Amino acid sequence: MSGPDFELLLRQAVEAARWAPSSHNCQPWRVTVIPGASENERLLCLTLDQGRRLTALESLDLEMALSVGLFFGLLVTALQRLGLACEWALCDANDPSPNGEILMAIVTVRRATAQVFGGADLDSFVDLGRRRRTCRTPFAPDPPPTEALAALSARRWPETVTGAALEIRTETDPKTLESLAKLTARYAALDFTHLRAWSETYRHLRFGEPGDEDVTDGIFIDSLLGPLTPFKRQLLRFALAPLVMQALRPFGVPSRMADALAGLVAAGPGLLCCSLPEERPRRQDLLQAGARLAEIWLNAQAAGLALHPVSVLLQHEAPRRELQRLLCLSGRPVFVARFGLALPNPSISPRRAVDALLHIT
Ligand SMILES: Cc1cc2nc3c(=O)[nH]c(=O)nc-3n(C[C@H](O)[C@H](O)[C@H](O)COP(=O)(O)O)c2cc1C
Known part of the structure; x- marks a missing residue:
């Protein structure tokens, strides 16, 4: 299939989502990409990163789920604006967690043949998220x-x-x-x-x-x-x-x-x-x-x-x-x-690089 490389598109979406706010800026998310049913399909497993989650108070579980939800919202919106079709299953707290990871969502991403990639809609969304x-x-x-x-x-x-x-x-x-x-x-x-x-x-x-x-x-x-x-x-x-x-x-x-x-x-x-x-x-x-x-x-x-x-x-x-x-x-x-x-001089807020949170298998 012609058009941008699938992996590149996924990286672009994660690049937009990584600016999500999170409690203490702990960024408790991780994305593992696994192959889907065809070469035009990938599964994105969004997990709560156990090493990064806040645990000092019980109520922080709720803040962790909200924080991952903020990332999830930006991720699927970016995927959609990149012209990719996606559907997802959100996981319940009681769902089994493979490898001790807490699975939060599985996003199935497909690219279709006739697709418009990027555009002003995507650019303004990414820009807003970064600012x-x-x-x-x-x-x-x-x-x-x-x-x-x-x-x-x-x-x-x-x-x-x-x-x-x-x-x-x-x-x-x-x-x-x-x-x-x-x-x-x-x-x-x-x-x-x-x-x-x-x-x-x-x-x-x-x-x-x-x-x-x-x-x-x-x-x-x-x-x-x-x-x-x-x-x-x-x-x-x-x-x-x-x-x-x-x-x-x-x-x-x-x-x-x-x-x-x-x-x-x-x-x-x-x-x-x-x-x-x-x-x-x-x-x-x-x-x-x-x-x-x-x-x-x-x-x-x-x-x-x-x-x-x-x-x-x-x-x-x-x-x-x-x-x-x-x-x-x-x-x-x-x-x-x-x-x-909003004030004209926003504060500086660091983020992990895309490679630190995205794992493509
Ligand atoms: C669920 C949630 C709770 C937060 N609670 C606080 C808070 O109590 N006090 C605070 O100063 N910032 C709070 N924040 C903001 C984060 O500290 C902030 O998003 C993070 O440091 C990244 O900075 P940025 O939003 O400027 O990118 C919270 C953010 C989220 C998502």
Whole structure:
């Protein structure tokens, strides 16, 4: 068959998907390509990379499924925009895991004879995905334009990819934001002083110069706190170390950090809350919810908005229930983020190279 090499097309799709956001930028995904029923078919096995998954809290299982779902959404959308036909089976938590790997999805990809490859549709999608960033600095206080808010939840991708279950709420009322900020202040310190959780977070912090090419995952400390001098970075490497954080507890350092996060929530201008109907969502529903989140995050980027997840509100049962009550949600909140107008200088966010996550057999 003429046209671009099949492997090259698959690599292009993975290149687009690898920019998916993930908790702590742990990138817990791996793709193994195996031959299909014909030379024009391949099976992509998407697994949760056991060595990369976050495990410090039970609720992180949900974040891992959402993160893989974000990658899955970008991957199949890229495959479709590359002109490849694909269908998939999403796996349940109870499905057997060959070689100890946790299988999340099997995507069957076919190329047809008369196909249009690439094009503007693909280019703008890839460009948007690469430019999208988490923004943790204060947003301009101006409320986002109504059209931008409406654009956030627009549906552009097929429902077969994103499912229909994820409920989206945007909250801009200052009083509600104030209540949510109080909740953040009350519970965020819990995370900063939870030895296991904070040790795992700390392992994902990078204290070198942002953009260092040897760094392929985790979060540069400058992306959390703004531009820093090399000296300040080294100081923070020490000050944020888990045992030091424990020692600083009596001096109120973790609670001051929690207050700073709460201040950002209170300042708004908005908060996005996504929920699923079930108290214990199935793996498949979380993967589709992750795909929908990828669509929403790109919608935000296209509308000039940036997101900053505040997952600490969801990682422990007490604040999650309180959030549910404050926002009168009937379902379980699975993703919460501040949002506002994107800033012109997005932070640097490293990624593993395509070859590190794609295995072609
Ligand atoms: C499910 C999920 C939860 C996240 N929770 C947080 C969070 O609580 N705080 C935060 O600062 N970033 C959070 N993030 C953002 C990630 O840290 C970010 O996506 C990752 O570092 C890559 O950076 P980028 O989004 O700028 O590419 C979360 C992302 C995902 C997908």
